[in-house]
Structure formats: structure tokens, C-alpha cells
Amino acid sequence: MPTSHDDAAPTAMLNRVASLLEVFSARQALTLAEITRYSNVPRSSAHRILQGLVQLGWIERQGAGYALGLKMFELGCQALQQRKVPEAALPVMADLHRRTGLTAHLSVLAGTHVLHVERFGIWPTNGDRWKVGFKQPAAQSAAGRALLAQMDEAAWPELQYAVAAGIRNRAELDRNLAAVRARGGVAVDADGYERGLTVVAAPISGGDEGKGFALSLCGPSRSTRIEPVVAAVHSASWAISHSLSDVPRHSASQARAAHRVVTPAMILRTSEATVAAVGGR
Incomplete structure (x- = not known):
């Protein structure tokens, strides 16, 4: 025995x-x-x-x-592929990238960092920190702060503070998270984590499936107009969250009878003029 x-x-x-x-x-x-x-x-x-x-x-x-x-x-990718979030996010990210010209990331909270699991766009090309499979400190990244802002502090991981540029202490983090909440949950990092780069991120909800995921757009600070990007990311994250929710469980005919069915593509089209303005077009 x-x-x-x-x-x-x-x-x-x-x-x-x-x-x-x-x-x-x-x-x-x-x-x-x-x-x-x-x-x-x-x-x-x-x-x-x-x-x-x-x-x-x-x-x-x-x-x-x-x-x-x-x-x-x-192995990590296989585990993520078994979940619904990347499947729901990919078409929205592709459309968002096409409309704005900015790079879209899908990231997930992994311990003290956020891990990039999907990406549309090739910029920035320098360094590895923006590539799929690489991580960024949760407190220093827009995606991480978008997630921290909606979490109970008791569930926060151990956070890393910056020595120079970035979030240097708890007081700065609290002020930043207050701004995130005032912006409807959308986090903005302009020249913070990386000089010359602006990142806008929003959390994805949709029950347990969406927990811990964030959608973001990043582009050059010199040409990225923050408010239109905030509107675009907020709409896109809502679209993904909606597709993950239990709302569309009725038949198509029942849904149309009750209300007009909202799809991610429709949500993005409603803000097409706003999204097009992101790149100053």
C-alpha cells in the first residue's frame, strides 16, 4: 500500500x-x-x-x-483558446484596427502582470513588450489599470511601482484609478509606460468568461487623439461583453420582436464618425 x-x-x-x-x-x-x-x-x-x-x-x-x-x-494558448473571450474579441479587434489604424490588444491579468494574448497591428515594432505572449506590470499598463479599477482591492495582486516614469507609488495609482472610474472604466496611459506611446484600455465583462480580460488600442502619442479613442475602445469592449452575456439566448425571431438585436459590428458602426476621427481623418 x-x-x-x-x-x-x-x-x-x-x-x-x-x-x-x-x-x-x-x-x-x-x-x-x-x-x-x-x-x-x-x-x-x-x-x-x-x-x-x-x-x-x-x-x-x-x-x-x-x-x-x-x-x-x-499550452497557454491552447488553454485560452478553450475560452470564449478571444473568439468573441477577434472580429471586433480586427474591425477596430481597420477603422482606426491603431494596434489592438487583448490582454488578461496574469498574476502581477497583464499578458498579451491577441494583437491586431504591427506597431510598435521596437522591443518585445507589446508582442503576443509578453507581459507588462499591471499597475504600469493601461490594460492593467482598467482591470484594477473594477476589482476589489483585496483581490489585487502584488503591484510593482516605477522608479522613474510611470506610476511610482500607491497615491499616484489611486489618483489614476479615480480618473479611470470617472471615465467610465476606460484607462489612458499617455507617455507613461513607454515614451511616445499612448494606450487606451477598457475591461471586458460578460460573466466569468470575460473576467480579467481587457481590450486596448495603442498608437503614437503625437497623432493619437485620446477622446475619440476612448469612445472607440469603450464601444468595442461593450460589444465584446454583450456577445459574452446571456442576453441573446432567445431565438432570433423572439429577439427581433422584443427589440432590435445589437451586434458588435452595429455598435462600431454607430460610432463610425467618432472612430474615423481617431487618426485625424
């Missing part, structure tokens, strides 16, 4: 693997020394486990360091 002692070794190993993987949640490439320090796993054990994870494709070597491998990203 198996004993608790028999189960202890596998459990301890799983805990060490989890500790090693978790150190990458807010970082990219790390050296063995850094991984050992952050995870508190002995160096010899960490090296042995990392070698096994490299063989599995969960971790990859980058020069003298280690980083999350494509296999981890693939």
Missing part, C-alpha cells in the same frame, strides 16, 4: 519544478544563478531540472541564460 512517504518525493519534485517556472512570470531570460536565487531551489537541483525542461521544450536556452520555451506558450 502506498504511504505518505511514497508520495512525498514526487510532490517535492513538482513543487521544485513549479518554483522554477514561476520565477519567469515577470522576467524573460535568467541565468542559473538568478533562477537559483529567486526560486530558492539548490543550484544542482535547479540545473538538473532545467536540463529536463529544456529537453521537453518548456524551457529554452538563450545564450548563458534560460527562458520560457515555445511549448509553454503553446
Whole structure:
């Protein structure tokens, strides 16, 4: 008969693997020394486990360091694809990008950061922080603050404050979140997280499916007109939330008899003049 002692070794190993993987949640490439320090796993054990994870494709070597491998990203994407939010968001994001010329992101709260899971648009092209699969600190990003503003503070993750540009302390965060709430839940980050870049984000609701997701648009600060972008993002996030809700469960004929059915495309068309003004056209 198996004993608790028999189960202890596998459990301890799983805990060490989890500790090693978790150190990458807010970082990219790390050296063995850094991984050992952050995870508190002995160096010899960490090296042995990392070698096994490299063989599995969960971790990859980058020069003298280690980083999350494509296999981890693939598994994460598969998990997200099983949810309804990306499916509901993609057509709205594509239309929003086409109409405004700005880059649309779908992001989800992942611990202390927001993780980009979908993107329409190729700008900005410098750096990795705006690519799918990469993270930004929740308190420093527009998407993160849009989500924090609607959350109970008791549910907040541990937040990271900036040393220079960005949100530097709790008082600044509170003032920013007050402005987010006054704007109907839409967060604006102009030259904060990254100089020359303006990002506008709004949370997605729609029950448990939409919990923790945010939609955002980003563009060059010199040409992005904030108020039209706020209107566009607010309408688009509402459209996604509406499609995730339980409202359209009646038959089409019943819905038309009760009221005109509202679709994401219709919602975006109603503000076409506003959205077109985003790029100054």
C-alpha cells in the first residue's frame, strides 16, 4: 500500500519544478544563478531540472541564460483558446484596427502582470513588450489599470511601482484609478509606460468568461487623439461583453420582436464618425 512517504518525493519534485517556472512570470531570460536565487531551489537541483525542461521544450536556452520555451506558450494558448473571450474579441479587434489604424490588444491579468494574448497591428515594432505572449506590470499598463479599477482591492495582486516614469507609488495609482472610474472604466496611459506611446484600455465583462480580460488600442502619442479613442475602445469592449452575456439566448425571431438585436459590428458602426476621427481623418 502506498504511504505518505511514497508520495512525498514526487510532490517535492513538482513543487521544485513549479518554483522554477514561476520565477519567469515577470522576467524573460535568467541565468542559473538568478533562477537559483529567486526560486530558492539548490543550484544542482535547479540545473538538473532545467536540463529536463529544456529537453521537453518548456524551457529554452538563450545564450548563458534560460527562458520560457515555445511549448509553454503553446499550452497557454491552447488553454485560452478553450475560452470564449478571444473568439468573441477577434472580429471586433480586427474591425477596430481597420477603422482606426491603431494596434489592438487583448490582454488578461496574469498574476502581477497583464499578458498579451491577441494583437491586431504591427506597431510598435521596437522591443518585445507589446508582442503576443509578453507581459507588462499591471499597475504600469493601461490594460492593467482598467482591470484594477473594477476589482476589489483585496483581490489585487502584488503591484510593482516605477522608479522613474510611470506610476511610482500607491497615491499616484489611486489618483489614476479615480480618473479611470470617472471615465467610465476606460484607462489612458499617455507617455507613461513607454515614451511616445499612448494606450487606451477598457475591461471586458460578460460573466466569468470575460473576467480579467481587457481590450486596448495603442498608437503614437503625437497623432493619437485620446477622446475619440476612448469612445472607440469603450464601444468595442461593450460589444465584446454583450456577445459574452446571456442576453441573446432567445431565438432570433423572439429577439427581433422584443427589440432590435445589437451586434458588435452595429455598435462600431454607430460610432463610425467618432472612430474615423481617431487618426485625424
